[in-house]
Amino acid sequence: MRPLALALAITLALLTSCAGSLGGAADKAPSPIGGVSAPAVERVASPTAVPEVESEVPVRVDDLQDMPVSVQAINDFVFKIEGEGAFFLINTSEGSVLVDTGTSYVQNDDQMAAVRATATGPIEKVIVTHAHGDHSGGLPRFKDEIDAGEVDFVAHHRYGYMARLQDDLMPYFARRYKVLYPNRVSLGPHPPRPYWNMRPTREVYPGYDYEFEMGGVEFVVIAPENGGEGEDGILVWLPESRILFTGDLFGTLYPMFPNLYTIRGEKYRDPLDYIDALDRVLDLKPKVIAHSHFRVIEGEEYIQASVKKMRDAVEFMWDETVKGMNEGRTVWELMRDVQLPEDLQLSQGHGKVSWSVRAAWEIIAGWYYFDTIANMYYVPPTAINEDLVEMVGGAEVLAARAQRYLGEGKPLEALRLLDVASGNETAGVLRARIDAVERLLTGAKAGLANYSEIGLLKADLRASKEKLEASRADR
Template sequence: REVPMKIRLLVLVVLGGCLLVPVVSAQDVEKDVDVRVDDLQSVGAAAVPMNDFVYRIEGEGAFFLVNTAEGAVLIDTGTSLPQNEEQMRLVEEHATGPIRKVIVTHAHGDHSGGLPRFRQAIDAGEVEFVAHHRYRYMSRLQDDFLPYFKSRYHVLYPTRVDLGPESPRPYWNMEPTRPVFPGADYEFELGGVKFVVIAPENGGEGEDGILVWLPESRILFTGDLFGTLYPMFPNLYTVRGEKYRDPLDYIDALDIVLDLKPVTIAHSHFRNAEGEAYIQASVTKMRDAVQYMWDEVVKGMNGGKTVWELMRDIQLPPELELSQGHGKVSWSVRAAWEIVAGWYYYDTIANLYHVPPSAVHADLVDLAGGPDLIADRARRYLRTDQPLEAIRLLDVVAGNESRRVLQTRIEAVEQLLTEAREGLGNYSEIGLLQADLRASRKKLAALGAKPGARRE
């Protein structure tokens, strides 16, 4: 896919001659991209040559084959889905020698899912398994809590996640035979090709992300350092559930990329990024956007603003606007707050204890005169284009919904869904709003009322 941007030419006088050098600024870097996470499901398997010895093995989870005179290196292994069989056949077809090393950029299943097919060779010492030293730690956080996470994933991906018994995920139980630590790059040469494996402290998809650098070719394999889309505001908090990603560590990781000055970023999803000027401009813009968000959080917290006010108020300036189709600034604002100060906001001492706000919702409903009166008050908010306030009121009636409550909720969520689609187009936000609509329509149908004419 071509990168949509305008490139200006700077004329430099060098030794009495003229050299045309492309100059790309932050304003030239796209503010959004035309794909979202669900588009990955339509990406077919293919072997795409990047040069005469590197292939991009395309698919829902893309990975890379690097051929050398002494064998091949795989950078990531794709998913555990059936498509992986086709991708591995492409590896066999295009590899010029045996696989000597498998480097996994992080533990997410669309990067590590194909790892078990190499387990016997890894255990026999025939293949080296290279990963961040936090690989097993991050894997364990997913594996130990898999039933819990699956219940969350099912809300976002109802057609992709089965709530039935889970088959083992052996790729999360494999130990790297060559762990890589921050500040201690792993450099090796194979068949005349030099590799440098770099372990940042943190990245855009967790604490176990690594980079693989081919200095002679100036190709940088980044895994999901930048998230699913490129370029985008990073997913410093993913609502599907995972540890927060530290903004300052992320900025440091992007500075590593800028210092390397790659001419190609081998991005794991949708496309590679090409051209030193464009890469420098786009990575700088992503770094500066996170720095801006962080600085505003610092200013707001020190100025006495609440987390809710900062989520509302902090927005990227026009020159730093990026796609929020996967990561979202307001969610990252809250993540940054809680990284710094934790979950207690000093708003009510009740939050120090185990009784949730919902414990007294039934009392509020009784005091208000019943669910329908709360629905009527919520409709006032809808008439003034305040669907969030309407949802907050309607949440008080959860578990005691009348037809009027459900009809009002559907209208409020439909309004939010329209705003989300016409605004940032954030995949997870849209998915959660759709799930809420499905649940309300199902409840309304069970009460014998029409679930509404509008479609999701």
């Protein structure tokens, strides 16, 4: 929105927003720009009135996977090249600049054809906002020109570091992604992802903006400490036009509570650094936010109001977490109790407050909660599950107690109990688990509609139903 090519934001950037190319997905070898006719240019319509700050965004991450290629004119020289991984073309009288490059998927051929048809000169600079594959995937198309010094590759100085985390751990992440995105991820051999092995010819550092002029257009490249979906996120600012290219600073949806912890797996995103990044956006006072996913955001008043709301929501979450820690409350209590007040309500369709509370806790204090000394050692809590099942008189006893919890409207307590029977599931355990997860899924859809939460609940439900069906077939 908001690692590996998630065409989200994802993540998925998606959903890595989200991230990089999905494990095992069929990448196509890069080809030069061109070869396909470009779509017609659509002009972004300016709003006639500044809308209210939205509390919910109806479009969800799944839609990114079906996003067709199109060209949208933001003004006379800035264009959005839409697609699963959208990016931007900026024309000047001395050449053109790309902000991001899209995914490595076949669709990128059409996107690059659109670039060729729309660009008024050669690509002089490629600025990559972060390493997620839906932003960096098209980078290898320019490798020869970059190596020859004909094209400047501009990125955050942490680009290589964040790219390595994704590339080195592709088999691990692919297994996780397969759970969330079963129809988009293969666990077979993983094709090389050369965009993660390329290194910027010009690195940008926090506190040291990179400013340049090309064909009468002023550019400012800004490197925050937290760019929204990783430590390598950058912003690109056109001060005269007051257009700000934000990559995945705001995740997949806009506006939303940020994805400070993406449950598919990636490093935590520091809340205080994120607040600093949003303060920088507010100081710039953009009239247009060239948001990578879905719509371009227009209207200074609306942008100021919505960015302030996001900043204040993160500040509230942080302050309440710190307050609770100082009062001696547990992380589980804070995950339950820290809720955004009415005036700070935002979409949690991608980022989720409770997950960010736990991430903030662990950024501050790490993984040891001072709850049991056993957690200092390698034996997991699940090691004694079989003993517990035997001691209570079998898994069916657990299933019966879980049904009691369900009757009391406590599906989470039921689920914790049923987890003890993992690996020893009887039909009764599986039926109770299906009931519990279906209740959680119904609540998730009717409530925050968080993409990843719903995806994991569906995966668990699917697995339990398959086990139950298999147990019937074995009779």
